[in-house]
Amino acid sequence: MKRATTRVATRRLPDRHIGWIGVGKMGARMCRRALAAGYRLTVLEPVVENRAIVVARGAGFVSTAAELCDRARVIVLTIPDDSVLREVVLGPDGLCAHVAPGDIVVDMSTVSPHLSAEAADVLARTGAAFVRAPVSGSTQLASDGQLTILLSGPPEAVRAVEPLLATLSTRRLYLGAGEEARYMKFVLNILAGSTAAVLSEALMFGRKGGLSTRAMLDVIADSIVASPLIEGKRDMLLARDFDPAFSIQQMITDFDLVADTARAIRAPMMIAGLIRQQFELARAAGDGERDYFALLEQFERMAGLAPEAPDEADDTLPETG
Structure with a gap:
């Protein structure tokens, strides 16, 4: 695995069915890119108007993390802040209670390194991997698939999701196995x-x-x-x-x-x-x-x-x- 200014090597996703939590301004645009690239999406989004945007493009939707984990082995998060990350991943009915060994959670949000590390640790105990993938770029760049994605986390998990991330971005920069992407x-x-x-x-x-x-x-x-x-x-x-x-x-x-x-x-x-x-x-x-x-x-x-x-x-x- 090469670091910093080189692209992450490409491998195939084990499943082209993706779970997605959080369909706001950025998330909706990225979901549309993934759907257009042929991925099957199931979304978990409490705001009806937000999820309707991607459901109209062919995405399915569920109401709980348990249902989402039943359907998808890779789950992407585009959420607003630490409080939502704590609820979605670490809460009593969060992902940590439902993911299976080998699952991959990809968090593309801007959150604190300390909470990110806590989420990674808890998920690792379940056998799931946590990929940190915050993005740099505007909503227009998200629509055009021209974001830059900063990556850190387990190298094999990063390689596995790289084809998906390639539909969303022009550059993907791997920075290390921990919280380097957050910093x-x-x-x-x-x-x-x-x-x-x-x-x-x-x-x-x-x-x-x-x-x-x-x-x-x-x-x-x-x-x-x-x-x-x-x-x-x-x-x-x-x-x-x-x-x-x-x-x-x-x-x-x-x-x-x-x-x-x-x-x-x-x-x-x-x-x-x-x-x-x-x-x-x-x-x-x-x-x-x-x-x-x-x-x-x-x-x-x-x-x-x-x-x-x-x-x-x-x-x-x-x-x-």
Whole structure:
């Protein structure tokens, strides 16, 4: 098994019938990809409207973990947080009470490493394997099957589910046998949130000096600090259309997970703490459900700047006579 920046080797799933728990914004899109690739899906999702989306595409549904484990040997989780993971896996009627030896549970959620390790330990005692597979990417990338999946867990289990994960992603990076994928996901989220905060402050500073947002983004894109993330948010920043791919509320939740984990491992995270407070100010101003790059307008408010109108500035050179 090669590590880090190489793809995971492909092996065949023992069964193309997949159980799926959690069919929200990301989960529904991934389910549709799996169905289109020929997998049979049975979903466990309490929200009728959510499960109806994939049932209409041919998925079956059940009401309990016991029923799901009776039907599928591989079960994928796309769930919102630690509390749901604890209930779904460790609860009295959770997966740990119903999985069989050889089953594989694949958790694609963003959850804490300590709870993930607890779930892995309990499942291992039943003979089931726990694959950590948090994703990097937006809902649009999920629809297009272009996510990046960070992987850790038992190598043989990771190999077994790789064909399924290949239908959902363009890159699958194996990082180790334990909680490495969880930490890597947090590393990416720290950098994404930090980029939004630092870029927002820099753009505010430039506007105070008379620069337009368009001019600054043009120069940034052609400089040493260019990044795919900034370029991907360019149109949003210029149009001031902060319809969320990932919201400020979601970023706060992830930074809180980072803070809790940092305390547990005694990692000083002073800069992340300051950035989290900037997101808190934006949430308090009513921006919690906007995209996390709406933080730009929070910095502008603090500086006494009105939001720049879309395409307000004309950055062309004046004609000479």
